[in-house]
Amino acid sequence: MSFLKFSKEKGFVLIFLSFTLLFISPLLSQSEKLLKLKKAELTLKEAKGDYERALKLKEMGLISEEEFSKKETSYLRAQVEYHEAYLSFFGSEAKVVVQSAVKWMDEKGRLHVRVSLLYSARELEALFSSGIKEELFPLNLTKEIKDIHVSLLSDGFIVSDPYQRRIESLSIGESKDLDFILLKDVESLYVSIFYLGREERVAVYLLKEGSSNLVTMSSSQFSQEAELGGEAVYQLSLERYTREGSNFRLALYGVPDEISYEFFDPVSQARLSQIRFPEGVTSMKMNLRLFLPKNPSKIQIDKPIKFYALCLGEEEWKKFLSSQNIESIKSGKLSLEIVPKGVGRIEISAENLYHEIKVGENISMEIKIKNSGTRRLDGIKVMVDLPLGWRGEIEPELIETLEQEKERIVKVKFIPPEDVSVGDYEPKIKAESLSGGKRIESDEKVVRVHISSRTNILGITVLILILIGIMVGIVWFGIKLTRR
Structure with missing residues (x-):
């Protein structure tokens, strides 16, 4: 009884550490694990015999306290080594696995994910069925896992409501379902499981619940x-x-x-x-x-x-x-x-965009401003882009409003300078307006103007008179010669 009391009180920490360190121990083959287990079993039996003999000698007062402590410590160490070998042979790591992750929709159209978790430890189940005594192995440490926290993550962010669910305890072979509302529609995610002081993330592709045709x-x-x-x-x-x-x-x-x-x-x-x-x-x-x-x-x-x-x-x-x-x-x-x-559109048209004039003449023309869009035009302003030295006159300069599919006539006058050179010129006409608070511009219309020199009527008249005089003189001179 004193041994059991010591094991539970003083040896509990060593036993628990052996169980924990197993998870990070190097991998061994099954044959090596079996040999290690047999060796640990023999060592444990030898240490137990030494301890029991030392206990009797202590009760009889034939052994010192120091020698007894050494035997007791050796026995506890042999227990720890046996626990490690036993667990290593069965490969029994307590693990919570994701059995399934199913996405489904409720009556309100909200997306859910139902996660099914299982405490999987087939080797530990075999350990329980092997009939091992409690004094050799602390079975209560492995029967259940407590305080399991579960979250759903995508791209590093939690995408579930609630952010985290807690399972108070999970026994060996037991499974539990957890339901989350999805905050973001995803095809795959990570199931984060925190237990026994560690976190595991399992990447899953979500299944679709096929119970309804949705x-x-x-x-x-x-x-x-x-x-x-x-x-x-x-x-x-x-x-x-x-x-x-x-x-x-x-x-x-x-x-x-x-x-x-x-x-x-x-x-x-x-x-x-x-x-x-x-x-x-x-x-x-x-x-x-x-x-x-x-x-x-x-x-x-x-x-x-x-x-x-x-x-x-x-x-x-x-x-x-x-x-x-x-x-x-x-x-x-x-x-x-x-x-x-609705957006207004300014359309400019004219019957003739080509004009021929002589030096000193002006061009007067009419253009049509039409709203070919789907919204009223406000503040329509007609502008001209003129060659150097030209002037322009526009009447009216501003059209306050123009409803959809309506049009207005605008008179435009181009005035070339007096010393304009003979040639071709291209003044341009465009308009801009506001429609629904947006600035609208029309396409530019190019007016082609050909300017030729002015005819000198006086010079031509004098030249004709001179030619007529010459011809009359020739005729008169010819008639005079024939009379002689």
Whole structure:
């Protein structure tokens, strides 16, 4: 009894250290481990016999306290060596393993991960069944692991709610399930398990629960702006939670009739109305394109339009068609938003952009300023870019407002300098305005002008008179000669 008391009180630390140091001991072959175990067993029996004899001698007063302590210490050391050899032979390292990690979705559309953990120690189970005595091996140290802390990580960050769950104790062969809410949708993650003063991280690819025919949808561009008459494209990511190869219908809910749409494959550009996941494929990419009308009658500019993209199995699709209640759909829907934007466009036109004038003349022309966009134009200013020394006159210089598809006539006058050289010139016309707080500019219109020299009428008249006089003189001189 005194030995057992000493073992439990003074030898407990050495026994526990031997159990702990086993996990970092070098690897040995099974034959070497068996030889080490046999040697430790013989040493233990010899040390036990010496200790029992020394105990009797001590009771009889025939041995000193120092000699008895030496025998007692040798016996305890032999116990520790035997424990190490026994554990090393069975290869019994207490280990918590991840049996499974399953991603699933609840009725509210939230993603969960259910992690199943197991205290796996087949060698320790064999040790228990071997009938080893408690005095040779402290079985209570290995029967269960206490205070196990579990977290889910991705890219170094915890992605679960709660951040950590605790298991008070886990017995050999016992498994427990822990449920986490995913804060970020991931395909794989690390399961961090902290126990016995150490942390283990297990990389797992999440399984999908196949109990229901569900598909989740997500998009990083869930809210977009698009001009009237333009289009918007949403990139969609789909993930299924079924192992069956079911068909899923694609549709939109809540989109005005004036907006048309199409689902299409981003690679082949093929239009889609249904999809089917190939065997072994759990995720898919798809695009949604919206076409906005140029002149809507019901759509309001800058007012967000919220709608849903749907990807439903046959049963869910039939239920939705009969109820038309979007709230009844728990999965397979994605809330999206489109904000129609109107933008004014300035269009300049003229009947003639080519003019021929002579030196000293001016060019007067009319141009049309038209709002060909989808929003009102404010503060339209017409400007001219002139050659060196030219002047320009514009009437009116400023158009306060111009509604969609409306136009105004603007008079433009180009005045070359008096000493302008003969040749070709290209003055330019452009306009700028504000539309919805944005600056809008038109394309430049180039006016081609050819300037020729002015005709000298007086000089030509004098020359003609001189020629006429010469011809009259010749005729008169000829007539006079014939009369002689």
